[in-house]
Amino acid sequence: MRDIKDCTAEVFRRSENRIKIRKQRRMQVVLYVIPLMVVVFSIAALRLPVTQDQSPDENIYTSLTEDTLFIPTSGTTWMQSIDQLEIMSQGELVCYSDPDLIKKVSQIINELMTDKTGSAIISGPTGDIGKELYGTRGDADYTTAEVEHYIRFVLQDGKSALYLLRGNKLANLPTDCVRTLTSDEANELKNLLGIKPVD
Amino acid sequence: MDNGASSFRRFLDGEEEAFNEIMEELFRGLVFFINGYVNDVHAAEDLAIDVFADLIVHRHRYHFKVALKTYLYMLGRSRALDYIRHRKVLSFVELSEAETVADQMALEEMMLADEQKRLVHEALNQLPNELREVVHLVYFEDMTYEEASKVLKKNRKQVDNLLYRAKRELRAILRKDDDLLK
Numbered sequence: 001m002r003d004i005k006d007c008t009a010e011v012f013r014r015s016e017n018r019i020k021i022r023k024q025r026r027m028q029v030v031l032y033v034i035p036l037m038v039v040v041f042s043i044a045a046l047r048l049p050v051t052q053d054q055s056p057d058e059n060i061y062t063s064l065t066e067d068t069l070f071i072p073t074s075g076t077t078w079m080q081s082i083d084q085l086e087i088m089s090q091g092e093l094v095c096y097s098d099p100d101l102i103k104k105v106s107q108i109i110n111e112l113m114t115d116k117t118g119s120a121i122i123s124g125p126t127g128d129i130g131k132e133l134y135g136t137r138g139d140a141d142y143t144t145a146e147v148e149h150y151i152r153f154v155l156q157d158g159k160s161a162l163y164l165l166r167g168n169k170l171a172n173l174p175t176d177c178v179r180t181l182t183s184d185e186a187n188e189l190k191n192l193l194g195i196k197p198v199d
Numbered sequence: 200m201d202n203g204a205s206s207f208r209r210f211l212d213g214e215e216e217a218f219n220e221i222m223e224e225l226f227r228g229l230v231f232f233i234n235g236y237v238n239d240v241h242a243a244e245d246l247a248i249d250v251f252a253d254l255i256v257h258r259h260r261y262h263f264k265v266a267l268k269t270y271l272y273m274l275g276r277s278r279a280l281d282y283i284r285h286r287k288v289l290s291f292v293e294l295s296e297a298e299t300v301a302d303q304m305a306l307e308e309m310m311l312a313d314e315q316k317r318l319v320h321e322a323l324n325q326l327p328n329e330l331r332e333v334v335h336l337v338y339f340e341d342m343t344y345e346e347a348s349k350v351l352k353k354n355r356k357q358v359d360n361l362l363y364r365a366k367r368e369l370r371a372i373l374r375k376d377d378d379l380l381k
Contacts, residue, residue, distance in 0.1 A: 002244060008222045010248050015255035022256070 069174045070159035078161070079106040084154040087193050089147060094194070105192050106153060109163060112179055112189075113172055149195055165189065202268035211258060222251065225268055228340060229275050235335060236279035236328075246282055250274045269346040272336070276350055322372040330365035333358055 002010070070078065085096040085105060096102060151163040164171040168186040171178040181189070203224050209217035226247060234243035250271055254261065261270050316339070323331050329351070336347040337358075348358045 004222055004226060007226060007244065007248055007251075008219055011218075011222070011251040011255065014248060014252035018252060018256045 068159055070153075070155055070161045071172075071174050078155065079103065079110065081156045082106055082153045082161075083156050086150075086152040086154065087195070088150040088152070089195065101192065102153070105151070105189070108185075108189055108192065109151070109170070112170055112181060112185060113163075113177065149193065151193065165193075165195075202266040203271075204263055204267045207254075207261070207267050208263075218255070221267070225271055226251065228268075229271055232272055232335065232340065233275045233279045235331060236276070237282055242282060243279075246278045247275060250278055265349055266346060268340070269342065269349050272340070272342075272350040276332075318373070318376075319369065322369050322376065325372055326365060326368055330361055330368065333361040334365045334369070337362060 082102050083097070085102045087094045087096070146167040149165040151165060153161040155161070162173045164173055165186075168181045168183060169178055170181055170186075170189070203221040206217040206220040206224070210221070229247045229250060230240070230243045233246050234240050237243050237246065253274060254271065261267065265273075320339070323334055326334070332351060333347055336342045336350055337344065342350070344355055344358050344362075348355050351358065353361070
């Protein structure tokens with residue numbers, strides 16, 4: 001049997017060896033991982049601007065602020081200052097600048113979102129845009145599967161009027177106003193916007 | 200007496216000498232304990248050295264929640280069971296069998312200076328493994344039931360039961376030996 005001092009020396013020798021091995025392993029990991037990370041980040045950095053151009057984030061409209069949003073009024077003057085029409089569905093953005101199309105779409109939407117007296121509807125029946133659009137969880141009409149189409153009119157002063165068409169429901173997002181369209185109204189609007197009906 | 204915890208604190212603070220105190224206090228006991236599993240004093244010594252080396256390498260794994268002795272015996276037990284499972288892991292210096300037996304006796308003499316303890320230990324060797332382990336920890340290593348239960352990975356009640364059975368069987372063995380002596 002070994003003397004206790006020899007054993008202590010052996011303990012220190014083994015522990016030093018193990019610490020050395022651990023350090024070497026850590027260094028190896030660092031040596032492999034850092035270049036790998038650099039490569040991955042470089043590829044990501046190069047790819048990111050390209051993918052951003054190709055498929056804009058569907059939530060870009062949520063970043064619109066009060067300063068950049070325009071709330072359509074009862075009149076039709078705002079329609080004359082529309083520069084561009086954008087339709088975004090499932091991450092795909094389509095821009096229209098044809099004045100005839102813009103005029104037709106804006107007129108239809110303006111009529112749909114205006115009450116009998118001619119003034120703009122400013123709030124939904126329940127006051128809750130989520131309930132209006134999606135129904136209430138547990139209700140028969142509750143669904144999250146419908147495709148959403150964002151309709152944005154870009155005005156000359158840079159402001160935007162923003163609508164959401166979901167199934168047969170049309171919402172004016174800044175005012176939280178939701179209108180249930182008849183199937184004829186919905187089809188007419190979808191045809192104009194080039195939206196194919198879902199089977 | 201805190202079974203090496205304060206020495207280990209000093210060692211963590213950079214006082215290397217404190218580790219020698221831990222070795223002096225706990226090393227032989229741990230070798231003796233591991234030997235109970237592997238039944239090879241050199242292998243036990245090697246495994247105990249490994250346990251202490253582990254303590255240094257992974258020094259921050261010990262959180263002072265249990266006694267250092269309990270912690271080391273937990274490591275020692277798992278190393279010993281591992282060794283029994285593989286029987287090949289470590290390289291030993293080849294020694295003659297006579298030397299091994301002599302070392303074993305020397306270790307027992309060192310650990311069991313008391314004659315009564317020695318008799319009990321001999322009787323202990325006739326017990327099943329788990330009974331022997333629990334008696335060794337509680338009566339030879341002076342561990343509390345809680346500490347023993349941590350080393351053996353059993354609960355307090357199981358340790359209680361094992362000790363009860365061990366005492367009953369030990370009593371029978373010692374009585375038989377006594378009758379034979381007479």
